Amino acid sequence: MGMNIAIDGPAGAGKSTIARKVAEKLSFLYVDTGAMYRAIAVYFLRNGLDPAKEEDVKQVCEKADISIAYKEKEQRIYLNQEDITGLLRTEETGKMASLSSAHPLVREKLLETQRELARKNSVVMDGRDIGTKVLPEAEVKIYLTASVHTRALRRYQELKEKGIDCQLSEIEKDIEDRDYRDMNRPVSPLRQAEDAVLVDSSEMTIPQVLDKILEICKEKVG
Numbered sequence: 001m002g003m004n005i006a007i008d009g010p011a012g013a014g015k016s017t018i019a020r021k022v023a024e025k026l027s028f029l030y031v032d033t034g035a036m037y038r039a040i041a042v043y044f045l046r047n048g049l050d051p052a053k054e055e056d057v058k059q060v061c062e063k064a065d066i067s068i069a070y071k072e073k074e075q076r077i078y079l080n081q082e083d084i085t086g087l088l089r090t091e092e093t094g095k096m097a098s099l100s101s102a103h104p105l106v107r108e109k110l111l112e113t114q115r116e117l118a119r120k121n122s123v124v125m126d127g128r129d130i131g132t133k134v135l136p137e138a139e140v141k142i143y144l145t146a147s148v149h150t151r152a153l154r155r156y157q158e159l160k161e162k163g164i165d166c167q168l169s170e171i172e173k174d175i176e177d178r179d180y181r182d183m184n185r186p187v188s189p190l191r192q193a194e195d196a197v198l199v200d201s202s203e204m205t206i207p208q209v210l211d212k213i214l215e216i217c218k219e220k221v222g
């Protein structure tokens with residue numbers, strides 16, 4: 001039985017970056033649940049399926065085999081034995097993941113895989129409902145957030161560095177829409193767990209956020 005650290009928060013808050021660094025510092029396993037939902041989204045997109053149609057969702061849950069492997073401590077995501085890790089961070093995949101992950105069947109499909117990893121290992125797991133639903137007994141719970149403008153600006157700079165043409169205003173609108181969907185979906189909505197510590201990274205650097213969370217872990221469990 002390992003120790004579990006749950007990091008929740010809205011899209012673009014830096015959860016994956018921070019969770020990965022925390023796991024590295026503590027020599028824990030890093031589990032990016034968002035990547036698992038994005039893998040499901042890739043299946044939807046590749047096969048022209050609609051997350052609003054029950055029969056399409058059932059098809060995905062029956063035929064999309066999602067698995068995780070670790071190479072040099074880096075998480076790799078497989079869809080039907082194909083490593084699709086490099087396909088997960090597109091805007092299109094992110095939007096589909098936000099839609100499809102709201103479906104109860106999709107969440108149930110991945111829930112047990114996530115819990116099994118946490119039972120067998122000390123993990124840092126990030127997502128939207130880790131502290132509230134996936135690992136409600138986690139020893140440390142963090143709710144990591146930042147303002148909509150800050151999150152949009154980070155994404156804008158990231159895309160620009162990759163040479164991708166984009167508009168800051170459109171990214172802000174997309175993040176606002178995604179926040180609304182995530183916070184108002186009927187199944188496992190995004191919210192701060194009662195016993196989670198709020199960390200607002202709007203005015204913080206990555207090293208500062210990392211230090212803050214490591215400090216919280218030390219206070220919680222020594």
